[in-house]
Amino acid sequence: MAVESRTIKVDMLARVEGEGALYVRFRDGALEDVRLTIFEPPRFFEAMLRSRAFGEAPDITARICGICPVAYQMSAVHAMEHAAGMQLGGSIRDLRRLLYCGEWIESHVLHMYMLHAPDFLGLPDAVQLARTHGDLVRQGLRMKKAGNTLIERIGGRAIHPVNVRVGGFWRAPRKDDLQALVPELQWGRDAALRTVQFMATLPMPELEQDYEFVSLRHPGEYPLNEGRIVSSAGLDIAVEDWPQHFEEFQVRHSSALHARIKARGSYLTGPLARYSLNFDRLPAEIQQVARDAGLGTTCRNPFKSIVVRAVETLYAFDEALRIIATYEEPSPSFAPVEPRNVTGHAATEAPRGLLYQSYTVGGDGLIADAHIVPPTSQNQATIERDLWSVAQEGQAMADADLQARCEMSIRNHDPCISCATHFLDLTVERT
């Protein structure tokens, strides 16, 4: 007699817990120590890339992040093309910029609506936000979908796109395919404007930090894929000079690498840095929207990053519409790339900040060495500095309130280490 399969009813939740811990010590009424510990083990992507064909880098690096795979692909292909002595223009360049707009939209909207806005309203998570601000969350979900659809149309699928290749794209989207997105992107642009206006009404904790901002700066446009690396303290270097000016280092209390400017210290990448170093590269209309939202030409309050993120979302919708209006299908959809035995460097602007990559490729086309520096590691030391300030200000708070403020402070810069609600195991010592 045949034995039937058995169905076991389960109904249990999958959880992500224990991503990080924060240790705060007060002694005699003074803050003595703050340590942010990340437990996530190394993922060995750089080692995985070694001995793989140079053309595999965009597909492998896309797997590093489900929220910002395009950023990893863009830095990878630009670094490979730099190694090959190529610089692409025309429609391929435009398509890459358009693809990046899609990622900024979906990532920024996820960050603002689902992860950060509940903090400002004293709500535990996006589910509660959906219950108290249903229309707002539905607006956010639709905006995010518009960004994902843009990525899908150009990249082949919404998450971990597969259509990007060194030298261009496997297949270029037809003009009609992109034109079909225009009505939803126009709606998205209007929704992004409402988003700026809403985020500007949120109660903002007062905090001004003396960050050294670091971002790309391009001669004529708000930076995405190209530019020199500049800082608010006067740094102005070509991307290939990154290793001479920056370094990663380990700290005993965390598995996450930290980074610093050599002989100077921590710095900040991401929306606050991009905005403050490139305000003059935003279209005049968007500059005015930012001013109307209470922002100046620079912003040093990390909590206002949610407003800056909204301004960048507006820009991404605006830029996407501009690019689609003039898009002509590139033919061919890619340029042939011949590997050379040199090291190529590239940095692009991931939603959360500067993403630097370098590759040494042999004459055989195999990757001999890879170096990937995500914004998460570049901002670690600065996030800890922010936590010092927050803990200092919040000394009188109950531990639960201090925890909420600390999580909010981390989410100012990086949801990737705080996307699980109540991710922190907070230890406060008061002696």
Added chain:
Amino acid sequence: MHEARLMRDLMTRITGVAAGNGGGRVAGVHVWLGALSHFTPHHFAEHFVDESAGSIAEGAVLTCDMSDDPTHADALTVRLISIELAPD
């Protein structure tokens, strides 16, 4: 990264439930994806294929119910509804 960790936890639960019910190969997995979980069925299936490779759930038929309700109490996460154990 978040999705990979979530999937790893889910696989731990799948193999645990299978072991607790006599073990054997998992022929099917039924999950519910929250509207705010950042998963699409396609994306989830990819992670499932990666994570189940070499396990008792490799090759299992995956059924994903995608919720569109952001107010659902579990909207941020993934629920394992049931698993189907293959006949011995």
